Amino acid sequence: MTALILLAAKILTILFMIGIVGSSLVVIISFIEDLKELFGD
Numbered sequence: 001m002t003a004l005i006l007l008a009a010k011i012l013t014i015l016f017m018i019g020i021v022g023s024s025l026v027v028i029i030s031f032i033e034d035l036k037e038l039f040g041d
Helices: 002-040
Strands: none
Touching: none
16 A cells, blocks of 8 residues: 555656646746747837
């Protein structure tokens, strides 16, 4: 049972990390797009 809990914790940690990386990418991309709009005119 303990092994199952540890496995679940590892999977959740991996998903959490993927989520953080994904969010960071979205923030960076939208930031770059905003800069393009500011200086692109």
